[in-house]
Amino acid sequence: MVMKHAIEVSNISKSFKNIQVLNQLNMHVPVGSVYGFLGNNGAGKSTLIRILMGLIKQQSGEFSILGTKGVTLHSKQKIGCIIDSPCLYANLTIDEFLSLSCTLKQYPKTQINRVLEIVSLTGSRSRLISQCSLGMKQRTALANALLGEPQLLILDEPTNGLDPEGMEEIRELIRWLPSQMIVSVLVSSHLLDEVEKMATHVGVLKDGGLVLEGELSKLCKNAQSDLSVCINSPKKAIKILNQKFGHKLEVVLTSDGLKVKNIELTEAPPIHRILVNSGIDIFQSRYCTPSLETIFHQQHKD
Structure with a gap:
């Protein structure tokens, strides 16, 4: 064996x-x-x-x-x-x-x-x-x-x-x-x-x-991955995404835009398209996969 x-x-x-x-x-x-x-x-x-x-x-x-x-x-x-x-x-x-x-x-x-x-x-x-x-x-x-x-x-x-x-x-x-x-x-x-x-x-x-x-x-x-988007009208963008996706997305305000929490990479392009088609300017977008340090600290908080 x-x-x-x-x-x-x-x-x-x-x-x-x-x-x-x-x-x-x-x-x-x-x-x-x-x-x-x-x-x-x-x-x-x-x-x-x-x-x-x-x-x-x-x-x-x-x-x-x-x-x-x-x-x-x-x-x-x-x-x-x-x-x-x-x-x-x-x-x-x-x-x-x-x-x-x-x-x-x-x-x-x-x-x-x-x-x-x-x-x-x-x-x-x-x-x-x-x-x-x-x-x-x-x-x-x-x-x-x-x-x-x-x-x-x-x-x-x-x-x-x-x-x-x-x-x-x-x-x-x-x-x-x-x-x-x-x-x-x-x-x-x-x-x-x-x-x-x-x-x-x-x-x-x-x-x-x-x-x-x-x-x-x-x-x-498998850990939580986030999409951070730097945009010109974050409050408007959050309202648009909430109307489109409802409770399926967890969207929060950040200092330079918004963050969509705990999503797959394949979910990012539709979000981008909706924002652009709604007249939202995207200056930067970053999909963040957690590091080992993030996973470690998540476990030690629990």
Whole structure:
């Protein structure tokens, strides 16, 4: 049977000192996806990741990783992981660090060339880690996670603290990995813009559970989209549209015209035609599909 999900979480709960962090959490990370695990700082993202890696134990519920229930030594060998900040030895070169990691993990050292090429550090392999920028350290940590050709990468806030150039480098690399390496990626973040630029699927964490989950493109498409029109006679235009469509349209005044809320793109041309044929001058029209940030904040208001 073909495996659909790299990670399946069912009713996971976890509390610390009577503070409920995860509450009956359910999550599904599709195979081959970049899954953006979104939530405010302290929402419980790192707690779930530590449970998935066997570092702490949930109080109830269960999970499977790559088709195996719970976390086992066998499943860990198929996972590359970065939790919190990169854990590196500052007094070693990049090459020495990866060589030591290969020895500890019992991987052939021939893999070092492959992972260094993936993260674009081949020319910097002799540099001391203490002399590396934060972006280079993060790429070194990612190279370490890619040793052993894992089927799943779990990355906790991988762009945290990076400058814009470093963020873009890591973002492009994460986007590229599933298609080139046949690997699924779970990436946690509180940076909505970053997730939107690299994720194929998202899960939004609130009050210990997911309030939204699915394919990013479909979530954005299904969310409320608005038509904003800059015109010369907005009150007259609203009256005309109300007469024509009645309660089928929700039309509101704006500072420079009107906004038609929650409509499909195909509904925009008839609105334009009616306004123009009624003598209304249209200076600008913009159909606005909501961003991930908009969807996130809508969920956190509910």
